Amino acid sequence: MNVLIVGANGQIGQHLVDELKDEGKHKPVAFVRKEEQVEKFKEQDVEARLGNLEDSVDEIKERMADIDAVVFTAGSGGSTGSDKTLLIDLDGAVKVIEATKASGIDRFVMVSAFGADDRDRWNEELKPYYVAKHFADMWLMDSSLNYTIVRPGMLENKETIGKVLAKDVITDSDVFSIPRVDVAKVLAASLENENTYHKSFDLVTGDKSVEDALNGL
Template identity: 75%
Template sequence: MNVLIVGANGQIGQHLVDVLKEEGKHTPIAFVRKEEQVKSFEDKGVEARLGDLEASVDDIKGKMDGIDAVVFTAGSGGSTGPDKTLLIDLDGAVKVMEAAEANGIERFVMVSAFGADDRDKWNEEIKPYYVAKHYADWWLMDSELTYTIIRPGALKNEDSKETVLIKDAIEETDDYSIPRVDVARVIAASLDNEKTFRQAFDLTTGDSIIEEALNQLQ
């Protein structure tokens, strides 16, 4: 599949590009917002498309020719205010979903946030971020897209552990962290694993090999 990675220049996005290239099963295509980012990906042999999540749905749709699946891992970033969180993490995400539907793309993977489905788990300091993720996830679940929603815990820049804990078993751990590269590996493994279709789950480091953990989803 040709996989459009929205937010490819982010840390998880960059890991995902590398993982997909390494595995060779799917072709990563980067969706980025700056010309220099396009060149950076092209220099390492990855097709990149320049786009803006604050543009119209039609503009975003125009970047999706030849795409088979979309991964949304974009975010406004920690240095922006609630206004950008609303425009990127919520409205930007929904516009990408609308564009995918309009282009006949069925497969959609969303990188959300740990506990975004449960208001009692929201961090008050970044509550607008959780609100955006919560409602973007609900829009996706209410769509006709074949979605997977991955809600990773605290993200770390560490080497891959290659083992994870997902869904209900999450209550059994005291460590809610996960390396960003392992989030990317879970995304890659989810793309054509039917056990993950129309599923949403929290994700941390655990003791299960990624494929085994995903295959336990029901």
């Protein structure tokens, strides 16, 4: 499959590009917003397409030619205000969902946030972010797309552990974090794993291989 990675220049996105390249089953296509990022991926022999999540649905759709699946890893980042959270994490995600549907693409994998499905679990300091993730996820679930929503715990820049816990809701784990590289491994494995179709789940470091954890959903 040709997999469009929205937010490919972000940390999870870059790990996912590397994961797909290394496994050789799917071709990563980077969706990025700066020309220098396009050039960076070209130097890595990765196709890159220039676009912006504040563009129109039609403009985003133009970047989806010959794409078989979309993975949304984009985010406004912790240094921006609530306005950008609204425009990128919510409206940007919704526009990508709408462009995906309009392009006739069926498969959509979303990176959400741990506990975004339940208001009682939201971090009050990050409430606008959780609101954005919550309603973007709802929009995706209400679409006709074959979705998977991955809600990772606290993201860490560590080497891969390779063992995860994936459940509808995780409240009983000793660990509530996960390396970004392991999130990317789960995203890659989810693309064709039918146990993840039309499912959303929390994700943290655990004691099962990625394959076993996803097969147990």
